[in-house]
Amino acid sequence: MSIWPGGASQLPPVENQNQEGNTVRPKIKNFQDFWCGIFFIGLGALAIYLSRDYPMGSALSMGPGYFPSWLGGIMIGFGVVIGGLSFKIEGEVNEGPGLGEWAFRPWIVLPATLAIYAVLMDAEVGFVPSLIVLITGCALAHKDVHWRETILLSVFVTAGAVAIFSYGIGLPYRLFWWSD
């Protein structure tokens, strides 16, 4: 459950007036729905594409490709309807919500940090360095970086995590690359 029940639809509408002023041309009245439609069409197409090598079988004996192909098709259908409803013929006002401001920094930095942490953990560099990288990376996702605070935080959180997870629960990850 999110804090905002309407999801992003509560974001302020983005003004997007077309100055051409042509009347009969269909216009996108809701950019959020438009892109959502495109997204689902793409996802459905991907599902069908990925299922191309799986035997379809028939309704009587469904092959591994049957269910995903159908789902892909249904998804494309939903995408077309969602996207289609975002158009309005002879529209003047842009009523629907736009995509709002995109938080590029945390959106890129946080997943990337987790990926780096995953690689470090898999490489068995050690629990402590991996966590320090993870926490430091998190701090970078924020607009204003306080270095002293970040260093203190990573030391304390790492120490806490090692105490709880390594000594408390007994997760068997080595702490540093030189320990075993």
Added chain:
Amino acid sequence: MEELFQNLILGFGVALTLQNLMYCFLGVFLGTMIGVLPGIGPVATMAMLLPLTFVLPPISALIMLAGIYYGSDYGGSTTSILVNLPGEGSSVVTLLDGHPMAQQGRAGPALAIAAMGSFFAGCVGTLLIALVGPPLANVALSFGSPEYFSLMVMALVCASVVGSGSLLKSLAMVIAGLLIGIVGTDVNSGKLRFNFGVPELSDGIGIAVVAMGVFGLTEIVRNLAGTQMTHMILKGKIQGLMPRWEDLKISFGPILRGSSIGAAFGPLPGLGGTISAFTSYMVEKKLSKDPSRFGKGAIEGVAGPETANNACAQTTFVPMLTLGIPASASMALMLGTMIMHGITPGPQVMTARPDLFWGLIASMWIGNGMLLVLNLPLIGIWVKLLQVPYRLLFPIIMTMMGIGVYSLNTSGTDVMLMAFFGFAGYVLVKLGCSFPPLILAMVLGPLMEENLRRSLLLSDGDATIFFTRPISGSFMLATGVLLLLFILPAFRKKRMEVIAEEGQGG
């Protein structure tokens, strides 16, 4: 009746062992602690703490997870009373009167009445599960594949219809969830599907990984996107925990009504705590002699919704335990945990593992009592926790998610997947989609495919089997009615708009 008592005695026998009491307490405590943190709902809390339950035997694991679930639910209410910031959807309602009460220096009574109402609702809910569960499971035992398939279709459509956001987008999210559920080895043919050449994906994608991605990571990205989160922490001390006698007298009716509303809504897919709480609030406001008090710190406005929310949280276990069909994303996680522990969910759980079923139910009652005893003295700690700025909080949450997900399978692949779902989740949030339908569909995906296959085998490939068998047909009919109910008012509204526009034009 006698059987009911025997069952409850069996349940309490299981739940009252020292070990299970301890795990119940641990779950309630940790759940409340994480649930108090702003912006983390029950699903993210459960997903985050799930790895802790892996080492436990199945019963203890489920007891602890259930404790985490209602603990975090209650933690969310604490946050919305103390800070003007709901931790989860259902607390939005508590905030309306809870926070004004806190500002008037009555945070103590607000929290106490919330706890008492929740405890009462917990008792009602527990009793209701014990009463309704066995007959429902008996009916469900006679279901064949077509019935199960139709039931799942109904559950998923219901969750999409009543959920927040656009119906079409929610239905598309259902399909997306079913597709994610397909990843892994096809049970029937043994063929690897959608695994992108990654060997770790042959077992499928864990539900905890996806839940933590879309409910945890996406939420953090979203919180960081906003301008600095302003914390309106309550200044001053909370004095006078206990509500006055008149408070109790006023709250009695709302608690009773809230319990019934919540208990009725809980088992229906998608009708989560938020809608129960809102309904209860509206009812209390309607029934009140002086509705203008609402929104300015009326204790009924806290008692009713909080009770409804908790009753709902309790009875939402019914379809999960008796039919093996989750009614909410939290229950989907619960179901996933059962499967992970080698228990096949469904109506047979009650007969095959009565200790598990009744033990869990009894533990819920005990856990609700613990909440009541535990939370009032601990409010001071929760307030302290809320004073930590988000800037320091989210790295800690990220660390817990990182360690938790990695420890699921000791594999970085899971962490990468969580990162991916968090990344994609933010795009979906921006596109106006909501996640509960996705999570529900993801758990049900493999079951749905299997039941579809069996049904079509039964009918020689004739899809009308879902409509011609009486029980299955009624599920499909109900699904159709649900969709119609949703579409009709929308249609009417659309038509009104068109008419209005034409009127202006002419």
